[in-house]
Amino acid sequence: MTIPTQKVIIVPCSGIGKPYGSVSREAAYEITEDLRPGRTQLVPLALLVLGDEESRAVVAACPAVTIDGCKLACAAKMVQQSGGTIAQEFAVLDVYRNHKDLKPLGIAELNEGGQKLARVLAEEVTAVVDDLFNGKQGGENA
């Protein structure tokens, strides 16, 4: 088991087939694969729900940014239940309210608006990640 010591954990919504859940996952992929691959690691919410020991250990060891698709905030709740520290919670709906022209639609595949919204969200999360690395931000539970 490898526990990263210098990473921010990104935990997106697991809502499959729901546009706002898809936006959260697309954003998480952009952050962890394109924007800040060296600084971040994606932990699937499903693994936390299942109690996967390695995922719980990773979340417990590093600050996490959660990205939820709805007010149920499953990602944030599961990180807390897993003993993690949430540096910041994001909700897709809050980002959409500031970008009304980017309405996410689509079940199997996000429309263009949803993809652009995911990009905007990814950039907002990336700014938080950078702040964490620059020591500008502490965890909510810290």
Place this chain on the structure above:
Amino acid sequence: MFDFLETTVDKFTFKVATDRFYNAEGVWAKEENGRVRIGLSDFVQQRSGDVAFAEIKPAGTALVVGEEFAVIETIKVNITYTSPVNGKIVDVNPAMKDAPEAINQDPYGAGWLAVMEVSDWEAQRAKLLDPQAYFKIMKGQAEEEAKKL
């Protein structure tokens, strides 16, 4: 404070405030000092999902029963709601602009949509559903929704 009628369908609990009247869409109307405050029922807000935007017709708009007065965009759908009474909008909830989630958080209180001036409330009220009648309709709608899950 006001009382509720309450039912649980599947894993969801729905409340109907007993101090106001309703149309079949689930828009409530409550008389207050000669004016009528309107909003959405708890069942409607739960069924529709998290509200992203709420566009309410502006103050000064004259409406008749059945005429569109609000479009609510949620994470699931866009829904148009119609006025339960004849009258003129005199006030719109300012929270609808920046914090429309008040509809989800407090549908019978802070999540009100508009206040209307009506001339014959008693006559109009007689055409609306009382809480018990709406509760029965709402419960049927909730059970139908549950079958789709």
